Amino acid sequence: xxxxxxxxxxxxxxxxxxxxxxxxxxxxxxxxxxxxxxxxxxxxxxxxxxxxxxxxxxxxxxxxxxxxxxxxxxxxxxxxxxxxxxxxxxxxxxxxxxxxxxxxxxxxxxxxxxxxxxxxxxxxxxxxxxxxxxxxxxxxxxxxxxxxxxxxxxxxxxxxxxxxxxxxxxxxxxxxxxxxxxxxxxxxxxxxxxxxxxxxxxxxxxxxxxxxxxxxxxxxxxxxxxxxxxxxxxxxxxxxxxxxxxxxxxxxxxxxxxxxxxxxxxxxxxxxxxxxxxxxxxxxxxxxxxxxxxxxxxxxxxxxxxxxxxxxxxxxxxxxxxxxxxxxxxxxxxxxxxxxxxxxxxxxxxxxxxxxxxxxxxxxxxxxxxxxxxxxxxxxxxxxxxxxxxxxxxxxxxxxxxxxxxxxxxxxxxxxxxxxxxxxxxxxxxxxxxxxxxxxxxxxxxxxxxxxxxxxxxxxxxxxxxxxxxxxxxxxxxxxxxxxxxxxxxxxxxxxxx
Ligand SMILES: Nc1ncnc2c1ncn2[C@@H]1O[C@H](COP(=O)(O)OP(=O)(O)OP(=O)(O)O)[C@@H](O)[C@H]1O
Numbered sequence: 001x002x003x004x005x006x007x008x009x010x011x012x013x014x015x016x017x018x019x020x021x022x023x024x025x026x027x028x029x030x031x032x033x034x035x036x037x038x039x040x041x042x043x044x045x046x047x048x049x050x051x052x053x054x055x056x057x058x059x060x061x062x063x064x065x066x067x068x069x070x071x072x073x074x075x076x077x078x079x080x081x082x083x084x085x086x087x088x089x090x091x092x093x094x095x096x097x098x099x100x101x102x103x104x105x106x107x108x109x110x111x112x113x114x115x116x117x118x119x120x121x122x123x124x125x126x127x128x129x130x131x132x133x134x135x136x137x138x139x140x141x142x143x144x145x146x147x148x149x150x151x152x153x154x155x156x157x158x159x160x161x162x163x164x165x166x167x168x169x170x171x172x173x174x175x176x177x178x179x180x181x182x183x184x185x186x187x188x189x190x191x192x193x194x195x196x197x198x199x200x201x202x203x204x205x206x207x208x209x210x211x212x213x214x215x216x217x218x219x220x221x222x223x224x225x226x227x228x229x230x231x232x233x234x235x236x237x238x239x240x241x242x243x244x245x246x247x248x249x250x251x252x253x254x255x256x257x258x259x260x261x262x263x264x265x266x267x268x269x270x271x272x273x274x275x276x277x278x279x280x281x282x283x284x285x286x287x288x289x290x291x292x293x294x295x296x297x298x299x300x301x302x303x304x305x306x307x308x309x310x311x312x313x314x315x316x317x318x319x320x321x322x323x324x325x326x327x328x329x330x331x332x333x334x335x336x337x338x339x340x341x342x343x344x345x346x347x348x349x350x351x352x353x354x355x356x357x358x359x360x361x362x363x364x365x366x367x368x369x370x371x372x373x374x375x376x377x378x379x380x381x382x383x384x385x386x387x388x389x390x391x392x393x394x395x396x397x398x399x400x401x402x403x404x405x406x407x408x409x410x411x412x413x414x415x416x417x418x419x420x421x422x423x424x425x426x427x428x429x430x431x432x433x434x435x436x437x438x439x440x441x442x443x444x445x446x447x448x449x450x451x452x453x454x455x456x457x458x459x460x461x462x463x464x465x466x467x468x469x470x471x472x473x474x475x476x477x478x479x480x481x482x483x484x485x486x487x488x489x490x491x492x493x494x495x496x497x498x
Contacts, residue, residue, distance in 0.1 A: 034082075034116055034197055035078065035079040035102065035115050037078075038111055038114075039074045039112070040112070040113060041070065041074050041109050041111050044068070045068060046068070073252045074110070075098060075253075075254050077254070080228075081117075081196075083229075083244060083245065084219075084230075085230050085243055086232075086239040086247070087099070087231070087232045087246065088232075088263070090274075093252065095201070095202075095232045096123070096201055096202075099121065099201045099230065101113060103123060117195070119196070120146075120198050122183075122203045128142070128186060129182070131174050132175065133173065134172060135170040136161075139185070143156060143193065160189055160192045163187075163188040163192075164187075166185060180207055180208055183203045184207060187203065197228045198222065199229075202232050204233070205233070220242075229242070236267065236268060237406060240264055246258070246263040247263070248263045248266060261404050261405040272462045273352075275462070276352070276461055334360050343359065346358065346466040346469060349467035350467065352462040353462070353464075354463070355392045355463045356386055356394055357386065357463070358385070359385050360383075361448055361469040362383050364383065365379075365380060366381075370470075372471075373472065374437050376439070376474060376476070376478075376487075378437050379436045379437075380434070380435060382433040382435065382446065383430065383431075384432075384469075386423070386428065386430075386464075388427050389426075390425055392423055392463060393452055394450045395412045395418075395420055395421070395453065396412075396450055397411065397412035397413070397449045398410055398433060398448050401444065405445070405467075408444070409439070411435070438486055438488060438489075439474045440474070440477075440483075440484065440485055441473070441474050441475055442474060443472075446468070446471075448464075448466045449464065449465045450465075451463065
């Protein structure tokens with residue numbers, strides 16, 4: 001945590017400006033801007049030996065004992081007052097460096113930062129508090145650095161202590177705190193000064209679930225009050241829930257800045273592709289053996305009862321492999337032009353190895369008509385036709401995602417206790433899910449993936465992902481508005497107690 005600072009409008013510069021920042025900034029009226037980052041770069045010096053840092057001071061410019069590492073490369077963006085802006089990216093992509101530059105705890109090598117308003121930053125753990133001081137002493141110190149007078153400090157002290165909720169540890173030196181306790185206190189202090197710009201770096205990840213939920217509520221309240229929030233997280237769900245726009249950083253470069261659903265979708269796709277490359281070998285080996293032996297259960301994460309289903313030609317002909325899987329050729333009833341239109345749309349937003357592909361998907365009502373506008377709770381059929389390019393063993397999964405591309409409901413073979421499907425090259429199969437849409441009104445999309453579960457830790461090899469296979473809306477529930485995304489049937493018993 002860094003001490004909150006009162007800034008009317010501050011501009012910090014590196015040594016020079018890059019001439020042409022690669023990333024465009026939005027055209028925002030400058031009165032609305034809380035933060036502007038222009039062509040910002042940071043180069044670290046990497047010394048081979050620790051003593052070289054000292055020696056470099058003696059050598060001056062006469063000898064270079066370090067190599068340079070560009071952790072951030074000409075980043076530009078603007079954030080409006082009251083906006084919550086997300087930053088995502090893999091480990092080492094430069095997220096913390098960027099936040100530290102904005103918070104003023106690091107100096108840029110090049111570029112410029114303009115920031116307006118009182119800034120409070122919750123940076124990586126270990127920064128900010130004095131470990132020898134107790135929690136109470138640190139609260140007083142941080143609040144006085146933030147410019148609060150003794151009266152205000154006294155008033156807020158109890159609120160901070162109550163929010164942090166770490167009991168007697170408040171009177172212990174901070175160096176004795178667990179990372180969860182530390183972040184509780186740091187978050188409580190950071191929000192207590194009512195900052196106009198709040199910077200949060202992944203810190204919430206170390207809090208327990210209850211505290212994370214409390215922080216999310218607080219952040220939502222701060223958003224409503226118009227606080228500008230800069231939010232770094234590996235939790236794309238939290239970024240999707242909080243941020244309208246997001247920056248995707250990779251190797252110190254801004255790969256994309258835009259609406260969070262688009263940026264998050266690209267990030268997830270690239271992470272999955274990288275994951276695929278890493279685990280491809282394992283799965284090829286599994287696939288080569290064609291069937292999964294019982295001893296594979298721990299590796300695949302599939303219960304012994306959930307074995308691979310390889311469709312024999314007789315099964316394929318009868319279309320009765322198991323439950324809702326068929327391999328007859330029902331897709332022949334899908335006209336070629338529909339297959340072509342599906343492929344054209346899907347190819348805009350698909351990723352995966354392509355060993356097996358979704359060649360057609362539809363969501364229909366009981367009469368077989370496509371669902372574009374659904375009643376609340378309506379039952380639907382999701383029909384997915386796949387074709388293998390190589391011998392593949394996989395699950396056919398669907399997710400229904402809201403307008404932020406956050407999955408709301410979905411299913412896969414594991415959930416359905418359905419054996420994995422094995423197809424030979426150019427063999428096709430159909431999966432039919434029947435489900436209902438107990439969803440709040442709004443726009444939704446259907447996401448389909450074909451995966452091979454690799455281990456018990458939810459890792460999977462992605463053969464095909466079609467991000468948007470179908471788009472539909474759910475109409476408002478005529479009985480009553482409900483305020484959650486999904487509404488499941490309840491029973492209710494109300495009594496007046498004597
Ligand atoms: N003080 C430093 N000296 C040298 N290199 C550094 C220093 N701080 C960070 N780096 C390097 O800069 C790159 C970006 O680091 P940074 O911590 O900003 O990434 P990050 O996206 O926040 O990573 P993570 O998600 O793991 O927290 C990394 O390669 C890191 O090793």
